[in-house]
Amino acid sequence: MAxxxxxxxxxxxxxxxxxxxxGDGDALARALGRRYADRITGHYTLPxxxxxxxxxxxxxxxxxxxxxxxxxxxxLYSHQAxxxxxxxAGEHVAVVTPTASGKSLCYTLPVVSxxxxxxxxxxxxxxxxxxxxxxxxELLDLNRAGELGVKAYTFDGDTPGDARQAIRLHGDIVVSNxxxxxxxILPHHTKWAQFFENLRYVVIDEIHTYRGVFGSHVANVLRxxxxxxxxxxxxxxxxxxxxxxxxxxxxxxxxxxxxxxxxVESGAPxxxxxxxxxxxxxxxxxxxxxxxxxxxxxxxxxxxxKAGLKILVFAQTRLMVEVLTKxxxxxxxxxxxxxxxIRAYRGGYLPTERREAERAMRDGRIDGIVATSALELGxxxxxxxxxxxxxxxxxxxxxxxxxxxxxxxxxxxxxVLVASSQPLDQYVVRHPEFFxxxxxxxxxxxxxxxxxxxxxxxxxxxxxxxxxxxxxxxIDPQVYLQALSxxxxxxxxxxxxxxxxxSYPANAVSLRSVADGNFVVVDRSDGRQAIIAEVDYSAAALxxxxxxxxxxxxxxxxxxxxxxxxxxxxxxxxxxxxxTDSIDYTKLxxxxxxxxxxxxxxxxxxxxxxxxxxxxxxxxxxxxxxxNIGYGPVNLPDQELHTTAVWWQLPQAVLRxxxxxxxxxxxxxxxxxxxxxVVATVAVMADARDLQKAVGNGDGAxxxxxxxxxxxxxxxxxxxxxxxxxxxxxxxxxYLYDNFPGGVGLSEPLWTRQAELLQxxxxxxxxxxxxxxxxACVGPALAADEADGAATPKALAQQVLALLCxxxxx
Numbered sequence: 134m135a136x137x138x139x140x141x142x143x144x145x146x147x148x149x150x151x152x153x154x155x156g157d158g159d160a161l162a163r164a165l166g167r168r169y170a171d172r173i174t175g176h177y178t179l180p181x182x183x184x185x186x187x188x189x190x191x192x193x194x195x196x197x198x199x200x201x202x203x204x205x206x207x208x209l210y211s212h213q214a215x216x217x218x219x220x221x222a223g224e225h226v227a228v229v230t231p232t233a234s235g236k237s238l239c240y241t242l243p244v245v246s247x248x249x250x251x252x253x254x255x256x257x258x259x260x261x262x263x264x265x266x267x268x269x270x271e272l273l274d275l276n277r278a279g280e281l282g283v284k285a286y287t288f289d290g291d292t293p294g295d296a297r298q299a300i301r302l303h304g305d306i307v308v309s310n311x312x313x314x315x316x317x318i319l320p321h322h323t324k325w326a327q328f329f330e331n332l333r334y335v336v337i338d339e340i341h342t343y344r345g346v347f348g349s350h351v352a353n354v355l356r357x358x359x360x361x362x363x364x365x366x367x368x369x370x371x372x373x374x375x376x377x378x379x380x381x382x383x384x385x386x387x388x389x390x391x392x393x394x395x396x397v398e399s400g401a402p403x404x405x406x407x408x409x410x411x412x413x414x415x416x417x418x419x420x421x422x423x424x425x426x427x428x429x430x431x432x433x434x435x436x437x438x439k440a441g442l443k444i445l446v447f448a449q450t451r452l453m454v455e456v457l458t459k460x461x462x463x464x465x466x467x468x469x470x471x472x473x474x475i476r477a478y479r480g481g482y483l484p485t486e487r488r489e490a491e492r493a494m495r496d497g498r499i500d501g502i503v504a505t506s507a508l509e510l511g512x513x514x515x516x517x518x519x520x521x522x523x524x525x526x527x528x529x530x531x532x533x534x535x536x537x538x539x540x541x542x543x544x545x546x547x548x549v550l551v552a553s554s555q556p557l558d559q560y561v562v563r564h565p566e567f568f569x570x571x572x573x574x575x576x577x578x579x580x581x582x583x584x585x586x587x588x589x590x591x592x593x594x595x596x597x598x599x600x601x602x603x604x605x606x607x608i609d610p611q612v613y614l615q616a617l618s619x620x621x622x623x624x625x626x627x628x629x630x631x632x633x634x635x636s637y638p639a640n641a642v643s644l645r646s647v648a649d650g651n652f653v654v655v656d657r658s659d660g661r662q663a664i665i666a667e668v669d670y671s672a673a674a675l676x677x678x679x680x681x682x683x684x685x686x687x688x689x690x691x692x693x694x695x696x697x698x699x700x701x702x703x704x705x706x707x708x709x710x711x712x713t714d715s716i717d718y719t720k721l722x723x724x725x726x727x728x729x730x731x732x733x734x735x736x737x738x739x740x741x742x743x744x745x746x747x748x749x750x751x752x753x754x755x756x757x758x759x760x761n762i763g764y765g766p767v768n769l770p771d772q773e774l775h776t777t778a779v780w781w782q783l784p785q786a787v788l789r790x791x792x793x794x795x796x797x798x799x800x801x802x803x804x805x806x807x808x809x810x811v812v813a814t815v816a817v818m819a820d821a822r823d824l825q826k827a828v829g830n831g832d833g834a835x836x837x838x839x840x841x842x843x844x845x846x847x848x849x850x851x852x853x854x855x856x857x858x859x860x861x862x863x864x865x866x867x868y869l870y871d872n873f874p875g876g877v878g879l880s881e882p883l884w885t886r887q888a889e890l891l892q893x894x895x896x897x898x899x900x901x902x903x904x905x906x907x908x909a910c911v912g913p914a915l916a917a918d919e920a921d922g923a924a925t926p927k928a929l930a931q932q933v934l935a936l937l938c939x940x941x942x943x
Contacts, residue, residue, distance in 0.1 A: 141631045142638065145803060150311045153652060157442070157518060157545045158405075158406075158407060158442070158518045158519055158539065158540065158547035159405060159407065159476045159519075159545035159546070160440075160545040160724055161436070161437060161440055161442060161519065161545075161547050162178075162407035162409065163908035164436075164440075165433070165436070165549075166409070166579075167410060169411070171412055171414065171909065172411050172412055172413065172414055172429070173409050173412075174410045174411075174412050174562045174563065174565050175409070175410035175562070175565030175568065175569065176407070176408070176409055176410075177407070177569060178405060178406070178407050178408075179405070179406040179407075179408070180405055181402070181403050181404040181405045181406075181543070181545075181723060182402060182403055183402055184210060184400055184401055184402035185210065185211040185400035186208045186209065186210060186211065186400065186645070187208065187209050187210070187213075187214035188203065188208055188209070188214075188292070189206075189207075189208060189209055190209075190214065190217055190218075192221070192767045193217075193242060194246055194249050194250075195244060196249065196279045196280070196281055197242070197245055197246060197249065197279060197281060199278075199279050200275050200276075200278040200279025200281060201279075201807075203278040203279060204274070204275065204278050205556055207236075209238070209400075210234070210235055210399070210400035210401050211398070211400030212228060212230055212234070212235075212239065212396050212398060212400045212401075212743060213235055213238050213239050213242070214397050214400075216228050216239035216240070216242075216243075216372070217239075217242050217243060219394050219396070220240075220242075220243035220334075220370065220372060222241065223370060224370075224392075224393075224394045225370060225371045225372070225373075225385075225389060225392065225393045225394065225667070226239070226371075226373065226392055226393065226394050226396065227340070227372075227373040227374070227375065227381055227382060227385035227393045227394070227395045227396065228240075228305070228372070228373070228374045228375075228396045228399045229374070229375045229376070229377060229381035229395060229396070229400075230377075230396075230397070230399035230401065231374060231376065231377060231399055231401070231403070231533075231539030231612070232399035232534065232538060233401070233537065233540075234399045234400075236338070236374045236400055236723050236765030237268065237271060237338075239372065239374065239396075240257075240334070240372040240374065241271075241272070241275065241335045243372070244333075244334050244336065244372075245272075245275070245281065245283055245306075247334065248283045248305040248306065248331050249281060249282070249283060252306070252331050252892055253305075253331060253334070253337070254304070254305060254306070254328050254331045254332045254333060254334075255305070255306045255307070255332070255334040255336060256306075256307050256309065256314075256332060256334070256335050256336070256369075257306060257307070257308040257309065257332060257336045257338070257829060258309060258311055258314060258335070258336065258337045258338070259308065259309075259310055259338050259339065259454060260310060260311070260338075260339050260343070261310065261340045261507070261579045262287075262290075262291070262310065262484065264338065264339065265287050265289060265308045265309065265310060266287055266488075268308050268338075268432055269285050269287045269308050272285040272306060272308075272417055273285060274803055278373070278834070282737070283305050283306065283793050284304055284305045284306070285304070285305065285306040285307075285308060286300045286301050286304045286305055286306070286307060286308065287308050287309070288304075288307050288308065288309045288313060288317075288318070289309055289310060289313050290313065291484060291871070292313075292388040298324075301324055301325050301327070301328055302327060304328070307328065310827055311343075311354055312644055314354055314358065314874075315350075315357075315592070315639055315642070315644055316639045316640060316779055317640070319354070319357050319358065319361055319592070319596055319635065320592070320595060320596055320639045322361045322364075322365075322596060324512045326365060329361060329362055329364075329365040329367055330365045330366065330367060331367070332362055332365075332367045332369045333367075333369060333370065334369060334371075335358070335369045335370070335371050335372075336371075336373075337355075337371065337372075337374070337389075338373075338374045338375075338390070339371045339374065339375065339376070340373050340374065340375040340384060340385060340388060340501060341375045341376050341377075341378045341384075341530060341534070341576055342578075343388060343576070344384075344576035344577055344578060345577065345578070345873075346585075346823065346873045347644060348388070348576065348577075348578040349578045349579045349580050349582055349585050350585055350588075350589075350642075350644040351388065351644065352387065352390075352578055352580035353585060353586065353588075353589035353606075353645070354390050354589070355388060355389055355390075356390070356562070356580075356589070356593070356605060356606045357589060357592060357593045357596060359389075359434065360593060360596070360597060360605075361596060361597065362431075363489075364553065367372050368811060371385075371393070373385045373388070373389070373392070376530065376533070376534040376537065376701060377530060377533060377534070377573045378573050378574065378575065378576050379530070379572050379575040379576075379647065380524070380528050380575040380576060380887070381395050381397060383575075384576040384578075387578055387580070388578070388608055390661070391609070402487055402543055403540065403543060404540050404544050404545050404546060404756045405545045405546075406536065406539075406540055406545075406546050406547075406548065407546070407547045407548070408536060408547075408548045408549075409548070409549045409551070410545070410550050410551070410561070410562045410565050410568060411433075411549050411550060411551045411552065412552050412559075412562045412563070413425065413426060413428070413429045413551070413552065417466045421797070422554075425553075425554075426523050426524055426551045426552060426553040426554075426558070427453065427456065427457065427460075428525060429551045430446055430448075430457060430521050430522075430523040430551045431460045431461065431854045433519075433521050433549055433551070434446050434457075434461055434501055434521060435461070435464060437501075437518070437519045437521075437547075438461075438465060438474070438500045438501050442500075442518035442519050443494075443497070443500060443516065443517045443518050443519070443735075444500065444501045444502075444517065444518065444519040444520070445501075445502050445503075445504065445508065445517050445519070445520050445521070445538055445539070446501065446503045446504070446520075446522075446523060447506070447508070447520065447521070447522050447523060447526070447535050448500070448503060448505060448523045448524070449503070449505075449523065449524045449526075449553075450505070451479050451480070451481060451505060451672075452676070452684070453523060454477050454478075454479045454503050454504065455685070455686075455687050455712075456684075456687075456712060456756075457503045457523065458475060458476075458477040458503045458686065458687040459687035459756070460757075461475045461501055461503065462475045462687055465500070465501070472498045473499065474501065475495070475499065475500070475501045475502070475684075476490045476493060476499050476501075476502050476503075476686070477490075477502070477503050477504070477686050477687065478490045478502055478503070478504040478507060478508055479504060479505040479646065480489075480505060480507050480669075481654075481666045481667055481668055481685075482666060482685065482686075483664075483665065483666065486686075486715065487507075490502065491909050497516075498717050500869065503883075506526070506535075508538065510524070516544070517538055517539040517540070517546070518539060518540075518544070518547065518548070518641045519539055519546065519548075519549070520535055520538050520539040520546070520548045520549070520551065521534050521545045521548075521549045521551060522535055522536075522548070522550045522551060522812050523551055523553070524551070524552070524553040524555065524558055525550060525553070525555070525557055525558040525561050525562075526575075527557070527814070528574045529568065529571050529572070529573050529574055530573035530574050531862045533573065534552060535548070536548030550562070550568075557815070558812055559910075560811055560815070560897065563901075567815075570718075572892070576701075577878065579878035580606065581606070581607075581608060582878065586605075586608065587616070588638075588642045589642070590605060590610050590613040590614070590617070590623065591613075591642075592616055592638045592642060593605065593640045594614070594622075594623055594630060594632050594637045594638075595632045595637070595638050595639070597629050598629045598630055598632070599614055599629070599630040600628055600629055600630075601628035601629075602628075609651075610732065614630045615895050617630075618630070619824040621633075622634035622636065622638075628633050651667045651668060651669050651700065652667065652668045652669075652670070652673045652677055652700045652701065652702055653666075653700065653701055653888060654667065654677070654683060654685075654690070654702050654703070654704055655670065655701055655703050655704065656690065656704055656705070656706070657703050657704065657705055658690075658691070658705045658706040659706075659865075660777065665685060665690075665704075666683075666685055668702070670894045673695075673697075673702075674715075674717075674748045674767075674769050674770075674772060675701040675715045675748060676715070677692055677695055678692065678695060678715065678748060678751060678767040678768075678769060678829075679692050679693065679694060679695050679767070680692060680713065680751065680765045681711060681713045681715075681751060682707070682711065682712045682713045683702070683704055684712065684859075685823065688706070688715075689706075689707050689708070689709055689712070690704035690705060690707060690922065691704060691705055691707040691709070691869055692706055695844075696770075697769065697770065697857070701766065708715055710755055710756055711753045711754055711755045711756060711763075712753075712754055712756070712761055713751045713752065713753055713754070713765075714751060714752055714754055715746060715748050715750075715751050715767065716749055716750045716751060716752060716764075716767075717746060717748045717749065718746070718747050718749055719744060719745070719746050719747075719827045719829070719872070720744070720747075720829070721742050721743065721744050721745075721778070721827050721829065721866075721868050722742060722743045722744060723740060723742055724737075724740070724741045724743055724775070725740050725741040726738050726739070726740040727739050727740045727777075728740070728884060730855050730887075731935045732781055732887065732888070732891065733780060733891075733935075733936050733937045733938045734783065734784075734787045734936045734937070734940075735782055735783035735784065735787065735936060735937050736781070736782055736784075737779065737780070737781050737782075737884075737887050737937075738779065738780050738781075738782075739777070739778075739779050739880060739881075739884035740777065740778065740867065741775065741776070741777055741778075742773040742775075742776060742777070742778045742780075742870060743773065743775055744773065744775075744776060744827075744870060745771050745772070745773050745774075746771065746772045746773075746774075747769075747771050747772075748767045748769055749766070750764055750765060750766050750767050751764065751765050751767055752764050753765070769817040774872070774873075776870050776871045776872070776873060777870065777871050777880040777881075778868050778869060778870035778871070778880055779807075779868075779869050779870075779880050779883045779884045779887060780866050780867060780869070781866065781867045781887075781891075781933045781937055782864055782865070782866050782869045783798075783865070783933070783936055783937070785863070785864075787936060788863070788865075791932060791936060792929070792932070793924065795863055797924055797929055798828035798863075798865055798929075798933075799865050800926055800930075801865075801926075801929030801930050801932055801933040801934055802828050802865040802866070802867055803828050803911070803926070803930075804869040804898070804906060804910070804911030804927065804929060804930025805828075805867055805894065805898075805911075805930045805933040805934050805937070806826050806827075806828035807826075807910070807911050807930075808894035808895075808897050808898050808910060808911060808930060808934065809826070809867055809869065809890060809891070809894045810824075810826035810869060811894075811897065812890055812893040812894050812897060813869050813883055813890055814892070816882075816883075816886060816889070816890060823871065823872050823873065823879060824869060824871065824872065824878070824879050825870055825872045826867070826868065826869050826870075826871075827864060827868045827870070828865070828866070828867050828868070829865070829868075869883055888938075891934060891937050891938050892938060894934055895931065895934040895935065895938055896929050897910055898910045898911060898931050899925060899931065899936065901927070903927065904925070904927070905925035905926060905927055906925055906926035906927035906930070910927060910930070911926050911927055911930045
């Protein structure tokens with residue numbers, strides 16, 4: 134295998150420009166197309182466009198007009214002028230145009246004009262602190278350019294306590310995020326009375342990020358905001374902005390529950406944009422095994438940097454960010470006497486480190502940055518030439534959003550999507566017409582999901598008493614209020630529901646995750662105690678177990694102790710030639726069946742399930758060769774979840790007649806589960822984190838959560854492998870479940886389209902050109918599977934899907 138990989142490890146000769154020259158995205162796209170034509174499955178060129186302009190409107194205040202001129206803005210793009218007209222007409226507005234098209238001016242003009250006219254306040258909401266700080270810097274620059282006298286402040290978790298009162302009293306524009314609005318502003322609205330009485334505009338940027346669980350929470354926070362505003366006699370106007378999504382107007386209206394005018398035609402000019410779909414070369418044709426996406430992304434990044442281009446590499450996980458950063462630093466930052474040319478950027482770094490990385494990229498001091506989705510949004514990091522995606526982000530919309538980070542100054546740019554071995558990645562690059570023809574996905578929220586609704590009605594009750602007959606959005610909250618009364622936090626006094634508990638409910642409700650409380654990483658090297666990072670609760674069990682290698686800017690630290698209850702991981706600096714990856718298992722148990730129907734010779738169900746996830750151990754993986762060099766145990770609490778799911782099963786008689794053994798049946802369900810998960814993710818345009826799959830025994834046995842490494846094995850209650858004959862009731866089952874307590878609305882459309890999903894999964898496996906099975910259809914197959922004749926993983930998966938399809942009896 135190592136020899137096969139080496140054969141494909143070409144050098145970069147002939148792809149770099151001559152000494153002293155600087156290439157561009159157009160030249161690099163052509164060079165890669167010539168040299169690596171066998172790896173490129175699709176090459177698209179989006180031609181640049183001329184700008185469409187409009188004069189600065191006459192009713193823009195003279196001082197603001199002068200400030201725009203001082204910053205080189207002599208005219209507006211057409212969409213900016215349309216936004217001004219709609220805002221001045223009192224409409225709620227949604228501006229949905231590409232990255233770097235000047236969306237911020239669409240809300241800056243009406244907001245600053247209203248503030249200059251006297252007394253009008255505005256609240257800006259951004260999904261991240263970095264975006265908020267960028268915006269305040271822009272506002273301050275504009276303010277200085279025209280001496281406008283408008284006061285803009287950031288209000289987030291880093292704002293000092295002594296500054297908060299001044300912001301509440303004197304801020305014309307308060308820039309914050311949904312979390313702070315939820316936990317720090319609305320519960321203390323009496324301190325903000327003057328601000329709310331004069332609140333004229335609410336600006337919500339990057340609304341495409343408010344989808345799924347997070348978006349459902351944010352929609353409820355906005356309900357609470359409007360309720361508090363009404364109490365103070367205010368009815369603010371909303372201006373929303375987004376990168377391209379499939380349903381901009383509908384999504385904006387779902388968030389604010391009011392009619393919205395959508396502006397979707399951009400007037401901003403742009404340069405040519407090249408897009409390459411890149412499938413790593415095959416290293417074992419029989420098994421369909423390919424070189425890793427990691428090695429290909431590393432190669433493209435090296436070529437681009439040597440060609441004098443600025444590059445951003447997006448990785449799917451924090452671990453992969455660190456691994457790729459190390460590989461690039463080994464090439465470009467091996468001399469410690471020279472300034473660093475490569476930086477990593479991801480969540481978990483301290484704010485000062487992230488701001489320094491942003492400044493370094495913006496100032497042109499570094500050539501390459503490796504990041505998670507944290508840089509997908511509009512943080513200004515200057516001019517980029519190339520964006521490489523190490524793996525498909527999970528949606529067409531996110532792919533274009535990331536590609537949009539290059540070419541911000543109208544120069545030709547290049548975006549490369551490098552496919553991993555994951556089925557969804559392989560589906561995209563092997564069906565380039567899907568990527569070319571698919572419109573951006575719809576953003577979906579479920580604001581009335583019962584658990585989310587209950588949390589926010591509790592928070593709203595703390596903020597203001599509910600009155601008899603008062604609605605909450607389209608919901609009658611009386612049932613929820615009665616339930617809260619029974620738990621002793623509310624008391625009904627006449628026609629009012631009064632909060633009587635000592636608790637502070639918003640503090641216990643996280644908008645972004647199932648559980649609250651981030652873990653801090655404490656460095657104890659050389660006897661010191663310094664916090665160097667933080668990790669969210671959902672990722673802690675997978676990354677901070679004792680023995681884990683936790684990397685920061687590619688520097689390895691070993692976790693010596695994990696204080697789970699205290700939310701602290703103690704680490705020390707180490708020097709090792711490997712990184713670690715967790716091994717986890719999942720168990721599902723059916724609690725209640727809502728619906729059931731025949732599925733070919735089997736059946737399908739929709740209902741409530743109990744999910745338990747256990748991290749049982751970890752493996753050590755050597756750098757560069759990526760061989761397993763050891764294992765270690767992990768002892769952490771199980772993570773439990775009640776949610777909704779759809780699932781498919783076949784009866785015992787059919788299994789006995791169709792398969793030679795229980796092992797064959799189980800392997801068939803494993804492959805079918807892979808295929809069903811990939812087509813389901815595409816069908817409902819789900820965020821991959823929100824929709825999970827599990828394949829196991831119907832009686833609740835454990836099964837490995839990770840993709841198959843050979844034949845599947847059922848597991849007992851302690852996670853130990855069981856021979857199939859030890860399982861009393863053998864009912865192999867494919868589950869697709871919402872990865873959120875109570876579900877977030879994904880299982881319902883999957884249930885209604887279950888026959889279509891089965892058919893599309895069968896087509897996916899059938900059309901795959903591998904022989905025994907591969908990551909693009911049923912997951913990786915081992916060489917031993919080649920000798921099984923008809924009982925290959927691919928054939929077994931096809932058999933399961935054929936039996937489950939509606940026309941199986943034909």
